[in-house]
Amino acid sequence: MSLDTAVQKPHELLATTLAADLEAVNHLIRARMASEHAPRIPEVTAHLVEAGGKRVRPMLTLACARMFGYEGEHHQKLAATVEFIHTATLLHDDVVDESGQRRGRPTANLLWDNKSSILVGDYLFARAFQLMVETDSLRVLDILANASATIAEGEVLQLTAASNLATTEAIYLQVIRGKTAALFQAASEVGGVIAGQDDATVAALRIFGDALGVSFQIVDDYLDYGGAGTTLDKNVGDDFRERKLTLPVIRAVAQATDEERAFWVKTIEKGRQDEGDLEHAMALIEKYGTLEQTRQEALRWAEVAKSAMASMPEHPLRDMLIDLADYVVARVR
Incomplete structure (x- = not known):
């Protein structure tokens, strides 16, 4: 398969097929990255989450559940969990690597600071585990x-x-x-x-x-x-x-x-x-x-x-x- 000849790339076709699930996942992500007391948390998280990533990892969860006819909502929570874990690791990695750019945009640690990136990453890990537990x-x-x-x-x-x-x-x-x-x-x-x-x-x-x-x-x-x-x-x-x-x-x-x-x-x-x-x-x-x-x-x-x-x-x-x-x-x- 050539990148140039593919009419619709596989991840795009997955996104189209799983559009309803992805919309629910994005809603979950926005809701769970909110913080009543620390507005910097959604600011930093949104900078990465909404930076145009392909969402390949959460789509793997959604696709592997739907492939077997799953009709509940727990796969959406797990997909959001996977995206939170991924985002948390990116925040931490950019601090460790002293990165200044990701996906063509300034990194969170550059726009804010290292402390914010680390602590918001920790918050996302905690949110991820809350979502996991909800699947029982x-x-x-x-x-x-x-x-x-x-x-x-x-x-x-x-x-x-x-x-x-x-x-x-x-x-x-x-x-x-x-x-x-x-x-x-x-x-x-x-x-x-x-x-x-x-x-x-x-x-x-x-x-x-x-x-x-x-x-x-x-x-x-x-x-x-x-x-x-x-x-x-x-x-x-x-x-x-x-x-x-x-x-x-x-x-x-x-x-x-x-x-x-x-x-x-x-x-x-x-x-x-x-x-x-x-x-x-x-x-x-x-x-x-x-x-x-x-x-x-x-x-x-x-x-x-x-x-x-x-x-x-x-x-x-x-x-x-x-x-x-x-x-x-x-x-x-």
């Missing part, structure tokens, strides 16, 4: 609580692994499972749980969400080094400048000569980057073919996601979710 499902609570812990764990692991050349592919995968895939996985899984599906079906949804999230992040890491089809919200080489060890670099470091390793130590571990270093890094990545290997990894994970979703009963929403997995990797085909 301990299993749902367990899934989303574990996801929240995994996200935090992944961010802390990234702090220690980001600029360490000893970081392995296994650690890299653990990081991206925490920072990205955990919420994709939980969002998909709770949709099946709330719809009363059996363990085998919920396990397949878990695999789908995990693989979709891993593929999503690997694509992002691929595009950061100028992969084909790059139309970036960030500049090529941001990960290099921020000294983040992603898959293209990890594999290049693993094969490096002594001279090449000294270059990686200088630029990544020690953070001494000079003019032309990004181009040299990209040349080394090209030398060992690790950008192409990263592309293949993204495609492989997308196939895992599609295979898991294909095991679900026939349904238009199932097909849209399979198309979504294709769409995630469309930029690297």
Whole structure:
């Protein structure tokens, strides 16, 4: 599937199909981000929530519930929960990363301050747990609580692994499972749980969400080094400048000569980057073919996601979710 030829992109088709549910979710979000005593909370939250995000994660919950004929309202509460968790992590991440821009707009920590971003993020986590409890499902609570812990764990692991050349592919995968895939996985899984599906079906949804999230992040890491089809919200080489060890670099470091390793130590571990270093890094990545290997990894994970979703009963929403997995990797085909 080409980004240029798709008449309606899969996430747009999902949004159209789930329009009534999404409207209810947005109403819930606006209602629950309100604060009688601290008006800064809805101000900061609205800045991110209403910034034009695609709502992919909450749509996974809605679609995975509706796919099995669920007719209640708990899936809407869980979708709002997922969006609150996602927004809270973005607020915290922008402080940790000292970011100044997200989705083409100034970050909340830049417009307000770090304290506001952290505390409002904490408030959203609390609201998320209130919404979870309202579903009266301990299993749902367990899934989303574990996801929240995994996200935090992944961010802390990234702090220690980001600029360490000893970081392995296994650690890299653990990081991206925490920072990205955990919420994709939980969002998909709770949709099946709330719809009363059996363990085998919920396990397949878990695999789908995990693989979709891993593929999503690997694509992002691929595009950061100028992969084909790059139309970036960030500049090529941001990960290099921020000294983040992603898959293209990890594999290049693993094969490096002594001279090449000294270059990686200088630029990544020690953070001494000079003019032309990004181009040299990209040349080394090209030398060992690790950008192409990263592309293949993204495609492989997308196939895992599609295979898991294909095991679900026939349904238009199932097909849209399979198309979504294709769409995630469309930029690297």
